[in-house]
Amino acid sequence: MLPTGNCTFRATGIVKPSERERVSLVDALMSATKGRTSSFTRNVLSASSSQTPGIKCGPNGTFFVSSGISDLDKILGGGIPLGSLVMVMEDAEAPHHMLLLRNFMSQGLVQDQPLLYASPSKDPRGFLGTLPCPSSKDDKLRNHDPEQEKGLRIAWQYKKYFGENQQSFDGHRGSKQEFCNDFDLRKPLERHFFSGQRVDCVSVKDSPNLVALQDRCTTFLAQFRRNDGSISSVGRIAIQSLCAPQCTHSNMEWDVLSFISYLKSMLWSANAVAVVTFPPSLLSESFCKRWQHMADILLSVRAILDDDKELAKLLTGYQDMVGFLNVHKVARTNTQVPLILEATTFSIKLQKRRFLVLECLNQAPIDGSSGASYGTSGSCSGSSKTGTLEF
């Protein structure tokens, strides 16, 4: 117990504080905080979240950044925690990892978060032209009402809840940017978002090793050092197809591993997140495993066959699916309680070919654990953000 005014701190007493936790302990001591919600939680500066849009306060003193896909944020328990490394295992037959990367990058740009993008192509800047633009809310909401009137009449007063959310959207639109936008994959992002200094592009193709990339990451992350108090800005790193066959470093396995561990250590002490995609089918087994262990959040995407009769019989909504997303690992910082997901396989669908949604698989009626509530209630309510519509 400390004598300073309205700042009380109850020790967790369980975990030996690491470097980062020590820093935030000091934060809590030095600054004024709001009241605690429960015991055994650390007091943190929650005021910073309202100042910087795009950062959400999470449990146990973590801050979340959005991944750009609202369904994925929900699956990961709120978003990507600051300082974590997300690995996406690619499928050689499908470009779904690009969808994830694009949403991630656009989200950062829309919220004014600097971005470092590295790719094995000669001209990474060209990729920025394919980033999606956030869709305007009006389109989505307005479209759903008339659709619902036509078909099914639902004898339940869901509309009054729907109306509430609409109001809340309108009310907040002016004051605060959203944590996670819906991106329209058919509309390209406006140029002014990625012109200028905000985006740094690196091509790893012709460089003989990863030293150059490492240096760029170091200088980039130096801007976001974690220090006392407020989080002024958050950075995002997106590395596409590390270890692609056309890069020279794809033969240098240990160098790549040391680069990843270096990146991870830099991220720990920075207010940034990184998303790295890599093709596991082109790497050796042991190397691949090591890589997977280094990830804080591990996702993998898989292609699906076209016209697969068996799969069509087994799953509903097969026609709209473009692939599968598997969640292998979810980061949990500052806590020893793991996150146990109800389902780890999700289907990637493009609604109206524009909006990316992730849905739980609705399998044959036998399997009851696939948690059909998220996906289906999402589609009938029109906006999958609302928790109140779950049955």
Place this chain on the structure above:
Amino acid sequence: MQNLKDFTANFPNDLQSLKLGFLLQTQRSPSSQNSPSIMAESICRTLRDGSLEGEHAPALTLTIKDTAASPFGFDVFAYVLSQLSSFILEGKSQSRSVQLQFIRHSFLPETAPFNIGSSLSDAERPMNSTVCYRIQILDCYTDPLGWKGKLVESGNAMCISDEASSVTHLCKDVRDLDNLYSLILELGKGLAGQGKAHFSVAIDSVNEMLRHASLSRVAGLLSNLRSHDQISCIYWLLHSDLHEVRVTSSVEYMSSMVANVEPLNPSASGQRWDSENVSLLKQNFQKGKLNVRFKRRNGRVRLMCEEFHIEQSGINFTPVSSEDGTINQGLLPKVQFSLQLSEKEQTERAKVVLPFEHQGNGKPMQIYDGRRSLEDNKNEATLASTGNLQRNEASGEGEIIYFRDSDDERPDSDEDPDDDLDI
């Protein structure tokens, strides 16, 4: 299909398309009815359509893979080349010309794999300076490492009569992939002329390139070609058993379509030479299966399968005769219940008599209590009605021994009130 004379008539300036003529003629001689195959045609059509405009999408690429068990990759390659060339000549394709780089097989008229040599030399004509060629050939076969050139320089050999044709360019060092890349581009741009015209690239064998350079260099070259704006499609042949799996999968990673040439009976290869094996082997050397995986733009993978026959006149594709059903691989998500029944389980399921099933054989209704077969029930019927100890003599597995609470209770009657139902 046009024969050689028609070619010269229609395209008098298109001298070098004659070199392609040899391929076309062999594929489509009027004697053999070459029924167009659906799938191979669709590959060619997809390649013909090329990459989308304005996208940062790379060019379409096709990998043709074969193994020693079914070594017909080259025939498929030649087929694709001829198809695409005919599309180009008809003006239907996005690319206006083909750049053929051959390194393993020779496409020069004297040593061409098909018996055309003499008719080609007849058809040679003087060239116009403003001619727009449809094909350029990059010859990496004659002197890949520059040895012959060195011999000539050092005076040890006579000068090679270089046929200085402006469409065949000799490459003297296949190890220098940067140079190769710029050569390809130069020739291609020369073909296409000024402006945004596209061309396509055909590489005869990636294995040879991998022999001379490392995987990352070759992959770098291929991906550079892919991302070049003026190239609309690329296709190459790879013999997959000559390299490690990693190499093959890296090449496949970079292609948008993979065509696998496989033997019809995979078990026949690599076994002893029994009489039946020999006939199967013979079959493998005449026919085969072509499995194609298309990576579509929306991220789904389409599988198609066709059979082909090799004949004197070329390669013929036919749709698959037998339903394989093994095309769909186990991409089902992990379910905690097994949803499939094995054969044994299926027959046993058919044998199970449901409890209220109408037995329809004139005997009194017997309710199957799940413990014994119906025949044994006859003997037990009397016992059952009195409700005493019931024993199962047929199977010695489990028993239910029922002790009545008291003797006053009315005996359990197996007379179900629903007995009169006829289900």
